[in-house]
Amino acid sequence: MAVAHLTLDPAFSVAPVDRRLFGSFVEHMGRCVYTGIFEPGHPTADDDGLRGDVLELVRELGVSTVRYPGGNFVSGYRWEDGVGPRGDRPRRLDLAWRALESNAFGLNEFMRWTGLAGVEPMMAVNLGTRGVEAAAELVEYCNLPDGTAAADLRRKHGVARPHDVKLWCLGNEMDGPWQIGSLTAVEYGQLAARAGHAMRRVDPSIELVACGSSNSGMPTFASWEATVLEQAYDQVDYISLHNYYDPEKYDEATFRASAVDLDGFIDDVVATADFVRAKLRRTKRIKLSLDEWNVWYQSRFTEPEDREIEELPALIEDDYNDTDAMVVGNLLISMLRHADRLAVGCQAQLVNVIAPIRTEPGGRAWRQTIFHPFAHTARLARGTVLRPALTAPAMATGRHGEVPAVDAVATHDEESGALTVFVVNRGTEPVPLTLDLRAFPRHRLARHHTLTGETAVSPGSELVLPPVSWHALCLTPEES
Incomplete structure (x- = not known):
């Protein structure tokens, strides 16, 4: 073996x-x-209609930051529709998903939810059907204390203290022909620069994310990033990446090795951003925001124009298996491996829509398989990311050729001494794993987390990674 x-x-x-x-x-x-997340009348809902059972699972999941309100939805959205008395809010046709939007849940409800969930809000502005003025006014509404029209409007709506949102997306997937108001790279780069300039005039402390390519398979990939950054480099802090992995798009082995694709995608965007930095002779380095990623059975998706208009269409409520969960865990390993440049990650989405959490209207909420590697990684990844030296047997894939069957990354928290190894076996044969801890001579393997539970590890026990499996290995220093 x-x-x-x-x-x-x-x-x-x-x-x-x-x-x-x-x-x-x-x-x-x-x-x-x-x-x-919102269901007035649910047995666990509070007075604002926020589901308590979902909040408990979100806290357990360990989510740090939540992007809102889209996604494709934001490129036709008027943020003013979702604030103020609910009885005065208009019903709109959402052009992105051809759905009826009641606006019963909007900006201030979302901000209250983030406070209860203990997460940082990441707001997106509409650069599809709107532009600079609406974006700047939204920052004013969210972040200024008082004394201006938008800030005083927020206070009139019952929110005295500013939301103080720091992280902002300048639109969404603006290269996509499916996007409401899609643009060329030059058009979008210039608009992003103007909007970013105005938004920073309102609040200089905010951080801005420019739209990268909608995915790495776009025909304009890399040239889009280069052009956008040439136009907006001085105004933005991040360039976004979006990528989903479909279990039915390629052969099974290629899907199990999806993190190989993500590694290359991240490396290519870093190289492109650094090329623009050198070309413009800047010292600032652009960081990356992987603000949409997940496993998605995308080949089963029905396009909006092929559906009837509904108020609550049940869209892409995928059911996940253990292989999907292993891939999600491996994608998290890839993200940690690139922590020197990848600074933001947003798994899409949180509840029901290709999500780790599912709900029944009026009923229960539950965890999907992909919940567990995310929750363990979010809880255990602390301190500094370490890149292991790894040798592993190879596995064949249809798209990537031969790749290592085992992939891993580690984190080390100097303060507590905790050392955690996140590892997957993406092959179809069991693989024994040996750890060389010569640089950590006092550390011993204490606990072993898998998709199915957590176990204590006895000294000297052999560690064998079952086929298609995800693991978090917790090592602690022995007492002196």
């Missing part, structure tokens, strides 16, 4: 773990908001 061998050393550090890597995404799409 082929063996995997992993060596850990604090000298092989990547970067500190950024808590924003463990973000999620709430869009007005399907049942993510309505009967997801």
Whole structure:
């Protein structure tokens, strides 16, 4: 039986773990908001209609940052529709998903929800059907204390203290022909620069994310990023990445090795951003925001124009299996491996829509398989990311050729001494794993987390990774 061998050393550090890597995404799409996080009359709902059972699961999941309100939805959205007395809010046709939007849940409800969930809000502005003025006014509404029309309007709506939102997306997937108001790279880059300039005039402390390509398969990928950054480099802090992995798009082995694709995608965007930095002779380095990622059975998706208009269409409520969960865990490993440049991650979406959490209207809420690797990684990844030296047996894939069957990353928290190894076996044969801890001579394997539970590890026990499996190995220093 082929063996995997992993060596850990604090000298092989990547970067500190950024808590924003463990973000999620709430869009007005399907049942993510309505009967997801918000359901007045539900047995667990509070006076504002926020589902308590979902809040408990969100806290357990360990989400750090939540992007809102889209997604495709934002490119036709008027943020003013979702504030003020609910009885005065208009019903609109959402052009993105061809759904009726009641606006019963809007900005201030979302901000209250983020406070209860203990997460940081990440707001997106509409650069599809609107532009600079609406974006700046939204920052004013959210972040200024008082004394201006928009800030005083928020106070009139019963919110005295500013929301103080720091992280802002300049539109969404503006290269996509499916997007309401899609633009060329030059058009979008210029608009993003103008909007960012105005938004920073309102609040200079905010951080801005420019839209990268909608996915790495777009025909304009990389040239889009380069052009947008040439136009908006001085105004933005991040460039976004979106990518979903479909279990039915390629052969099964290629799907199990999806993290190989994500590794290359991240590396290509970093190289493109650094090319623009050198071309413009800037010192600032653009960071990356992977603010949409997940496993998605996208080949089963029905396009909006092929559906009837509904108020709560049940969109892409995928059911996940253990292989999907292993892939999600491996994608998190890839994200941590790039923590020196990848600073934000948002798994799309949080509830019901390709989500780790599912709900029944009026009924229960439950965890999907992909919940568990995310929750364990969000809880256990602390301190500094370490890049292990790893040798492993190879596995064949249809798209990537031969790749290692085992993939891993580690984190080390100097304060507590905790050392955690996140590892997957993406092959179809069991693989024994040996750990070389010469740089951590006092550490011993104490606990072993898998998709099915957590176990204590006795000294000297052999560790065998079952086929298609995800693991978190917790090592602690022995007492002196």
